[in-house]
Amino acid sequence: MTANFIRALAVKSFDIPDKKRRPDKAEFDLVTVDDYSVARLILEPGWHWSESAKPTEMTEYCEHNHIGFCVSGSLEIETSDGVRSIIHANDTYALPPGHDEWVVGTEPFVAVEFLGTASLGRPRSRGMHALI
Secondary structure (H helix, E strand, C coil): CCCCCCCCCCCCCCCCCCEEECCCCEEEEEEEECCEEEEEEEECCCCEHHHHCHHHHCCCCECCCEEEEEEECCEEEEECCCCEEEECCCCEEEECCCEEEEECCCCCEEEEEEECCCCCCCCCCCCCCCCC
16 A cells, blocks of 8 residues: 655645636636645536536546535435435535436535546546546
């Protein structure tokens, strides 16, 4: 098992992200601190992975791992084997590859993710993670 260590002080703001991606009905702000990528997701009402991201991801389901914290809104998740859950404001979450997801209600889903972030919103990433 590889250990990860923080080597230097690093502070960045999502007000000035290293990368900004705006795929269909979504906005992803990405920053890198030390060797770590962190993303802020803003998914608009009506965003649905299988409609908004599947055509560019080119996979049957989202193949990213996600670890995050929901700031506001709600997102429903369904795994490829039919397990469902809803993420609400103030929830932390871990999602394995092989899921569909969609915004629930009229409020945008806003979250900060710490794993699975670098390739968010990048066309044809097929779940592969890349450095910013």
